Amino acid sequence: MARLKSPVQRIIASTTTAVVVLSLVSCSADADREGAMGAAEVATEGASISESASDSPYREAHTENVARVVAEKFPSTPTVIGDAGYSGIAASKMFFDSSDTVVVSGSGIANELRAASIGVVAHAPVLHAPGTNDAEVIAEIDRLGASTVLLVGAALPNFDENEKATKIIQDNGTEEGLAHLTALQFETQNVDDVSDLARSTASLNADAQTLLVPSWESVTPMSNDAKVEAFPIHTKRDGEMAPIVIASPESGISAVATARAYGADIRFMDYPDPRLNSETMKMVAGLADRPLLALGEQFGTGELLAEKIERGEEITTELPGGGGLVFPGRRMVALYGHPSGPALGAMGEQPAAEAVARVTELAQQYQPFDDQPVIPAFEVIATVASEYPGEDGNYSNEFAEEDLLEYVDAITNAGGYAVLDLQPGRANFLEQAKRYENLLKRPNVGLALDPEWKIGPDEQPMMRVGSAEAAEINEVSQWLADLVAENKLPQKAFVLHQFQTQMLQNREQIDTSHPELAFVLHADGHGAPGDKYATWNMLREGLSPDFFMAWKNFYDEDFPTFTPQQTYEEIDPRPWFVSYQ
Template sequence: MTHLVSPVRRIIAATTTAVVALGLVSCSTDSSQEGANGAAEVMAEGASTSEVVDDSPYREARAENVARVVSEDFPSTPTVISDADYSGIKASELFFDSSDNVVVAGNGIAEELRAASIGVVAHAPVLHARGDNNAAVMAEIERLGASTVLLIGDALPELAEDETITKVIHDDGTEEGLAQLTALQFETKQVDTVEDLVRETASLTPEDQTLLAPAWGGVAPTPSDDKLAAFPLQSKRDGEMSPIVIASPESGISAVATARAFGAEIRFMDYPDPRFNQEQMKMVAGLADRPLLALGDQFGTGEQLAEKIKRGEEVTTELPGGGGLVFPGRRMVALYGHPSGPALGALGEQPAAEAVARATDMAAQYQEFEDQPVIPAFEVIATVASEFAGDDGNYSNEFPVEDLVGYVDAITEAGGYAVLDLQPGRANFLDQAKMYEELLKRPNVGLALDPEWKIGPDEQPMTRVGSADAAEINEVSQWLADLTAENDLPQKAFVLHQFQLEMLTNRDQINTDHLELAVVLHADGHGNAGDKYATWNMLREGLSPNYFMAWKNFYDEDFPTFTPQQTYEEVDPRPWFVSYQ
């Protein structure tokens, strides 16, 4: 598949609020003094008490969160509890110094949910023995000093009663067996989807005695004539002094259950970044430098989580469709091109207002197949590769801001998003990006880099498919991330176009960790469906999970052009950004 003869082509491409300490309470007696000192500093700068105003949407949530009394046994700053093997061992180590009783689940979601349901009611840690981690689970049981172990499913077949474990109980998977174990009557609640597993586990309460069971099948019963021994119930350990704990769909069931068994409150996030929406920000407001536990590596490091909280509190401007993250939370459908006319893409086929109406109609067609908001977007070519060297000799025409601003204004004022696309020729991506700093300081304008039109100092466009190295990409991403942070802007789309592996050299070295950027890989392949899928799958091989995927539909070069339904239901994974050329 070649793109050399195609027309020049290629979405994706804050307000700072005063945070005032109203009086901070924690397990340390220094916290209230810290709040007093903060107020004194404000007064020293000449502000009266009546002038100290916190108009943040998180004011009440922050006050409630920081007033929480937390035991000094827990880390004093945001901490991520790793659970790579979903064993729940790290959570058990953090929450329980010891425990007479432990629940261990074998392989299978049904087994984990049953173990979680029992563990929460019994206030006992819950571990997940998958077979390949049995030795680590056994070591954790020993550390806890457990005398009674309840096994669910095929867990730990090698476990034998010895001088340290006085009782090993094998659950039989039946309702009668559950009643014998606990002397309680559980009510079964069906979990319909995988996405709801952690949410439902986080909502378990000892008082309700709920037995969670997946809709697609339960624990295989192994009834016996023998009555099961009682599994002793313990008291909760938290003493109303546990930190707030957050979880997401990627968190481990056993880790979540262990935190609930301890007595901790679990706040469930649909996405492991509090900036996803205001509801999630309220869960953690004020906790950037205070105790907070996050279950699972999907939250990043503790330092990264703290920085996300800080950014979320400082930047309250929301993107079209809500929230402070580009993706997820919305998808985009864009027209690609240049205001000068149709030669460079669909965007220029009509004036700005008509282009907005067209993009809005396209987004509405896609909305029929998507639950998240689908918003209209423009990808506006800002610098266009040229066959002529030009006065500066860089084979790229850099259009002034005033030529682009009409289209940018039109789409953003209509509740959409704009991405500026760079085709640098011999120029440097960073130098060209800086030309559009004025537009990039807007909260709903992102940046796209098109390596197809990036050539060497002695080359001319269209003699080969261009390329850019990770080092140059990283220069731009660092500058854009700094610009975003310094101007208190919500996250920006940072789009990289690619249809051949050689276009992004050392792609594995591209920095995708900037909290200020949503890094998007835009697959530009055209042709028949088979060719497009082949390009899509090839580009995704070895790709960091930090990228969001984007797809392009061509009106004249696809055979045929995909429909909205095809694009959303047949392209896997579903693209976050779809552009039309």
């Protein structure tokens, strides 16, 4: 797949009045409320939004969120609850000081959803024991001081109920068994896609008795006919005093169910970054320095989550298609090239206005295959590798910003996005990027680095496929992230081209932690479909999940050129950015 181009050329229910009864809670409701009332005064003070944010679209949400009274036992700032092995243990520790009852599921989505459905109704923590973490699950049952444990498709062979004075009840997996367990009638609700597991669990309501069932598998009923014992159903905990909880499709079923069993208000996001759109920002507005729980490590750290909330509230400029994130929320289809003409790609084959019309029509061909907006874009080559050293001796022609303006203005004025592409020759990526600082201060202009044309001090373009070290990439990303932050810009695309492993040296050391940037890996190899797929799969091996994948279609060097439908339906995962050359 090696190639050389011309040298000139990648969720919500709120519990009602909280009542604490029986022996389910280790500390009294009164103690929790007394502790929380001290925080209530602070929350009330913070409920008035700052004067600088008085015109924020999140003002009402901000005021409502910070006025929430939260028990002192919860962390005072945003906290991410990890969920190793999707066990639900960390969530159980966060929400439950103790519990008379626990529900434990075995392996299989059907068992997990059945356990979650029962746990929410019973107001009991839900743990997941697929057979690899029995010791940790047993330790959590001991910590909770549970007197009754319900096993749903689980075994826990090392749990000695006699020694621990704990009753074990085994669910038999049948509809009749569920009725005997709970003395309640459940209504079945199918879950049709894996991506909906956490969302469906987050929507469970203790008062609605819903049994979630995955459409692709079912619980295996037990063979014995023994009568199922009753599992205690307790009343609501003091969930109204829990922080707001956020979840996403990656959140674990047991963790989500445990939060709902406690009575926490779970707000579901399609992507674990509140800047996704205005609705997700409203979920967390005002909570950057206040109690907020996030279910799953996909949210990063509490500090990073707080930073994203702050940025989302401060920077309300939306990108084409809406929201403050480059991806997800939209996909892009781009023409690649240079304003000088057709030699460097499809974009320059026609004047700027005609190029906009062409790429807009191309993006529209993709739209029927995606529910997200498909945005037209240009990838504009700003510095062009050259076979001649030039006056500065760096084998790269750096074009002035004004030479690029016609095409950048045309696409951005049409509601699209522009990406400036650098082919540095012997130059440094950072020094070239700084030449285009004024253009990069625009909210809808991103940056691409092409290591193919990054050569050594004694080399010339086309002698070999170039490469760049992670350290140099990190210098540029740090500078660009700082530029975005200092100028209060929405997130910016940061694209790295690659079609050979050696092009990005020490790729695992590339720092993708900047919330100001959307990191995109652009697989721009050409050839037959089999070759392109092989390159695509090779580049994805060991790739940080922080990268969004991009794909390039060649008009003259692919045989055949993929159609829009093939590009979106046959490439896995579906590319977020597709360019044409």
